Amino acid sequence: MSYKFHQFQVVGRGLPTETDEHPKIYRMKLWATNEVRAKSKFWYFLRKLKRVKKSNGQMLAINEIFEKNPTTIKNYGIWLRYQSRTGYHNMYKEYRDTTLNGGIEQMYTEMASRHRVRHHCIQVIKTATIPAKLCKRESTKQFHNSKIKFPLVFKKVRPPTRKLKTTYKASRPNLFV
Amino acid sequence: MPFKRYVEVGRVALVNYGKDYGKLVVIVDVIDQNRALVDSPDMVRGQMNFKRLTLTDIKIDIKRVPNKKTLVAAMEAADVKNKWEKSSWGRKLIVQKKRASLNDFDRFKIMLAKIKKAGVVRQELAKLKKETTA
Numbered sequence: 001m002s003y004k005f006h007q008f009q010v011v012g013r014g015l016p017t018e019t020d021e022h023p024k025i026y027r028m029k030l031w032a033t034n035e036v037r038a039k040s041k042f043w044y045f046l047r048k049l050k051r052v053k054k055s056n057g058q059m060l061a062i063n064e065i066f067e068k069n070p071t072t073i074k075n076y077g078i079w080l081r082y083q084s085r086t087g088y089h090n091m092y093k094e095y096r097d098t099t100l101n102g103g104i105e106q107m108y109t110e111m112a113s114r115h116r117v118r119h120h121c122i123q124v125i126k127t128a129t130i131p132a133k134l135c136k137r138e139s140t141k142q143f144h145n146s147k148i149k150f151p152l153v154f155k156k157v158r159p160p161t162r163k164l165k166t167t168y169k170a171s172r173p174n175l176f177v
Numbered sequence: 178m179p180f181k182r183y184v185e186v187g188r189v190a191l192v193n194y195g196k197d198y199g200k201l202v203v204i205v206d207v208i209d210q211n212r213a214l215v216d217s218p219d220m221v222r223g224q225m226n227f228k229r230l231t232l233t234d235i236k237i238d239i240k241r242v243p244n245k246k247t248l249v250a251a252m253e254a255a256d257v258k259n260k261w262e263k264s265s266w267g268r269k270l271i272v273q274k275k276r277a278s279l280n281d282f283d284r285f286k287i288m289l290a291k292i293k294k295a296g297v298v299r300q301e302l303a304k305l306k307k308e309t310t311a
Binding site: 070146157158 | 182183184185186194207208222232
């Protein structure tokens with residue numbers, strides 16, 4: 001499963017000067033498509049928090065963070081701040097997925113589809129793995145059932161490879177399981 | 178016509194698209210409306226979209242997300258492999274695979290066998306026709 005958004009840990013600080021021999025080191029966890037973008041985003045956020053820029057700062061480390069347990073399903077809660085056409089708003093969204101990167105990708109696509117918010121207008125404030133009891137949204141809570149059972153109602157049978165796809169078919173498809 | 182095959186923990190499904198095409202997998206948990214956590218003795222547990230799965234009639238008795246050992250033991254207990262290979266769907270798939278892997282000599286042998294079979298059928302038919310006219 002390849003994800004578009006990767007999670008990076010970026011560590012940086014301002015350059016040491018005569019007044020400040022050991023400036024404080026700051027660490028951020030961000031989502032970006034690649035390392036270059038992650039570093040850029042790091043400086044963007046750090047500038048808003050501290051008096052430091054990329055030109056008078058140094059990057060100490062950047063590592064990609066991978067999912068520890070990609071074979072278990074978790075409920076992710078994501079707090080975000082996004083810019084709509086009329087102003088900034090905060091939001092809390094929940095997703096069920098196996099990896100945090102998958103949940104974040106779901107979030108970006110859902111914000112784009114439901115609110116027409118593009119990826120650069122979204123800032124992720126916080127993410128957390130939520131235990132099932134504390135989930136707030138019905139759409140994630142409905143899957144918290146150990147005896148879950150449902151039929152697949154409309155089942156379109158696809159050709160097994162895209163090569164065998166045809167534009168015209170001889171008969172109408174049978175959608176029953 | 179009520180539904181007989183449900184997506185549930187323990188349902189055996191056939192993968193009909195993608196890298197694992199043709200494999201039998203067990204639905205081990207449901208992620209959300211479109212995806213399931215799926216496991217099989219010879220693959221790493223992973224997620225799969227329901228669009229890639231076709232449900233079968235076989236269901237095994239497991240709890241949500243068993244570990245690999247319990248899954249393999251449950252599959253042995255339910256005898257999934259034999260049930261599948263004996264079912265008409267499973268048998269058809271085996272025949273399809275065999276036909277696709279024939280070489281020219283095998284096709285020649287099949288041609289001879291078909292001609293022989295048709296000859297025997299025609300003889301019997303001729304005998305029956307003679308009996309009815311006589």
